[in-house]
Amino acid sequence: MAEVVDLRSDTVTRPSAAMREAMANAEVGDDVYGEDPTVNALEARVAALFGHEAALFTPTGSMANQIAVQLLVPPGDELLCDADAHVVTYEIGAAAAIGGISTRTWSPVGGDVDPDVVAAMVRPEGYHAVATRAIAVEQTHNRGGGAVIPLSTLDSLRELADRAGVGLHCDGARIWHAHVADGVPLDRYGRLFDTVSVCLSKGLGAPVGSLVVSSRERIERARVLRKRMGGGMRQVGVLAAAGDYALTHHIGRLADDHVRAGRLAEALAPFGIVDAARAVTNMVPLDFTKSTVDAPGFGAAARERGVLVSVLGPRVGRLVTHLDLDDAGVDRAIEVLTGLLSG
Ligand SMILES: Cc1ncc(COP(=O)(O)O)c(C=O)c1O
Numbered sequence: 001m002a003e004v005v006d007l008r009s010d011t012v013t014r015p016s017a018a019m020r021e022a023m024a025n026a027e028v029g030d031d032v033y034g035e036d037p038t039v040n041a042l043e044a045r046v047a048a049l050f051g052h053e054a055a056l057f058t059p060t061g062s063m064a065n066q067i068a069v070q071l072l073v074p075p076g077d078e079l080l081c082d083a084d085a086h087v088v089t090y091e092i093g094a095a096a097a098i099g100g101i102s103t104r105t106w107s108p109v110g111g112d113v114d115p116d117v118v119a120a121m122v123r124p125e126g127y128h129a130v131a132t133r134a135i136a137v138e139q140t141h142n143r144g145g146g147a148v149i150p151l152s153t154l155d156s157l158r159e160l161a162d163r164a165g166v167g168l169h170c171d172g173a174r175i176w177h178a179h180v181a182d183g184v185p186l187d188r189y190g191r192l193f194d195t196v197s198v199c200l201s202k203g204l205g206a207p208v209g210s211l212v213v214s215s216r217e218r219i220e221r222a223r224v225l226r227k228r229m230g231g232g233m234r235q236v237g238v239l240a241a242a243g244d245y246a247l248t249h250h251i252g253r254l255a256d257d258h259v260r261a262g263r264l265a266e267a268l269a270p271f272g273i274v275d276a277a278r279a280v281t282n283m284v285p286l287d288f289t290k291s292t293v294d295a296p297g298f299g300a301a302a303r304e305r306g307v308l309v310s311v312l313g314p315r316v317g318r319l320v321t322h323l324d325l326d327d328a329g330v331d332r333a334i335e336v337l338t339g340l341l342s343g
Contacts, residue, residue: 006324028235036234038241054216062090069169072166076130079132082108083106085136135160148178170195175196180255194214203322206239257323260327268341271338305340
């Protein structure tokens, strides 16, 4: 039987032989003592990439996000974000459970943000209402189908945050894709935010690893928060080396993932479940609202034929391209998925 084509997520990639070699050769030390040279070098590299003073390596993007929001929002105060944001959808209530943080959300608009809507939500510090302390955005937007928030919108949000005296966080798990798709330098993005979380384990193909990027003062506090959450790690340079390798070798090639997502989108668009214009990075949102097929049925039939897709709801699905998917895999997926929709 042909190999399975896995389009569920870009988190399914396996480290390449060259990445494993870099991991095996990593110099290591005890990172809780701040003595792992490979981690220290990765943190300095990523901080510089985003135009910030410091960064902190974390095991997951969820931990990086939660540390960042705790840096910006004290217990009892409020974070504003999109109702589809990862930070409130997929992090198991951590902002409330761990940070004591209140969250209030705006209605998702396909991954984009309307700064006027956000501005109207900000509540000033005071005795009566919960005070807004930070706004979070997601670049690119996972549940928004890999959408890229335009730079002009982010500039407006920065102005709004400054006017309101609140922090601005970016969940940049896939900010690399936005950088490649829109050509915006990473440090141009980075300087807009008080905190940025970035992931090495999604499109960049490392097995593990994320970072929080911010000022030196905040990252010192972040180190304490990470330890409190059980994220103080020891000879973790073996993992940081994978991330370092990914930064060197796997950013430019994301353009290939975007082209492959575009090919999938164009092949499926005639069946009315894809708006090809929305596939701008490595995701293809599937919308079955106007189809006689439903997402779980489609997902199950595709699986039987060796193609794995994400089912996000009764009428919503998603395809994701990544490092372990080549053109032959895309051809196979197109053959299987269009066959199902024609049948
Ligand atoms: C946008 C976004 N942020 C954060 C995360 C969390 O990453 P992790 O799975 O490493 O906790 C993900 C995971 O897919 C994500 O898509």
